[in-house]
Amino acid sequence: QKEVEQNSGPLSVPEGAIASLNCTYSDRGSQSFFWYRQYSGKSPELIMFIYSNGDKEDGRFTAQLNKASQYVSLLIRDSQPSDSATYLCAVNAPYRAGNNRKLIWGLGTSLAVNP
Amino acid sequence: GAGVSQSPSNKVTEKGKDVELRCDPISGHTALYWYRQSLGQGLEFLIYFQGNSAPDKSGLPSDRFSAERTGGSVSTLTIQRTQQEDSAVYLCASSPGSGGTIVLNTEAFFGQGTRLTVV
Numbered sequence: 001q002k003e004v005e006q007n008s009g010p011l012s013v014p015e016g017a018i019a020s021l022n023c024t025y026s027d028r029g030s031q032s033f034f035w036y037r038q039y040s041g042k043s044p045e046l047i048m049f050i051y052s053n054g055d056k057e058d059g060r061f062t063a064q065l066n067k068a069s070q071y072v073s074l075l076i077r078d079s080q081p082s083d084s085a086t087y088l089c090a091v092n093a094p095y096r097a098g099n100n101r102k103l104i105w106g107l108g109t110s111l112a113v114n115p
Numbered sequence: 116g117a118g119v120s121q122s123p124s125n126k127v128t129e130k131g132k133d134v135e136l137r138c139d140p141i142s143g144h145t146a147l148y149w150y151r152q153s154l155g156q157g158l159e160f161l162i163y164f165q166g167n168s169a170p171d172k173s174g175l176p177s178d179r180f181s182a183e184r185t186g187g188s189v190s191t192l193t194i195q196r197t198q199q200e201d202s203a204v205y206l207c208a209s210s211p212g213s214g215g216t217i218v219l220n221t222e223a224f225f226g227q228g229t230r231l232t233v234v
Binding site: 032043088090101103106107 | 165171221223228
């Protein structure tokens with residue numbers, strides 16, 4: 001089992017729809033969760049982070065965290081063609097023997113928003 | 116500067132030559148990562164520096180790859196005897212890190228990358 005898993009996609013949604021991106025993780029002790037967006041040919045950029053169970057909203061983006069089920073999701077409301085990119089999930093776990101707290105990344109989900 | 120700076124932005128080298136890639140992290144960030152990304156692929160972890168701890172080198176693909184971080188700041192990734200399969204974008208990221216067991220504030224900030232082409 002990979003430490004952080006995402007569906008590779010592509011996920012295709014029409015303009016104005018809600019895009020839902022999911023990520024599951026294997027380390028139950030994980031505490032920090034991040035969503036990044038990467039446009040083709042560019043570096044990843046941070047969209048949101050979440051530490052607590054529940055929802056966190058920022059503009060059109062909502063991150064949802066469910067630690068019991070070990071998943072984190074990103075909802076994009078009113079999707080725009082400019083949201084077309086690859087979305088990367090990253091997870092961090094607390095220090096303990098054998099874990100040096102580095103971020104663990106999913107391979108990303110490709111999102112295409114069609115006009 | 117305010118962000119992570121990488122140099123050069125592009126590098127073309129002949130097979131068998133050595134290359135050095137440089138990363139200047141955000142000032143005060145204790146953690147630094149190197150990743151490799153081939154076209155259309157995910158991030159491939161190479162090496163991780165965290166404060167004064169021994170670096171995590173578990174992602175280095177061969178002994179031709181090495182990295183150092185001097186004075187807890189600037190880092191250099193060195194690839195010896197380059198091969199065509201080393202062609203990729205090499206990304207550096209830094210993070211504020213955390214000194215305790217509570218892991219927050221560990222988001223990574225990326226540089227613009229170095230595109231390496233081995234011909």
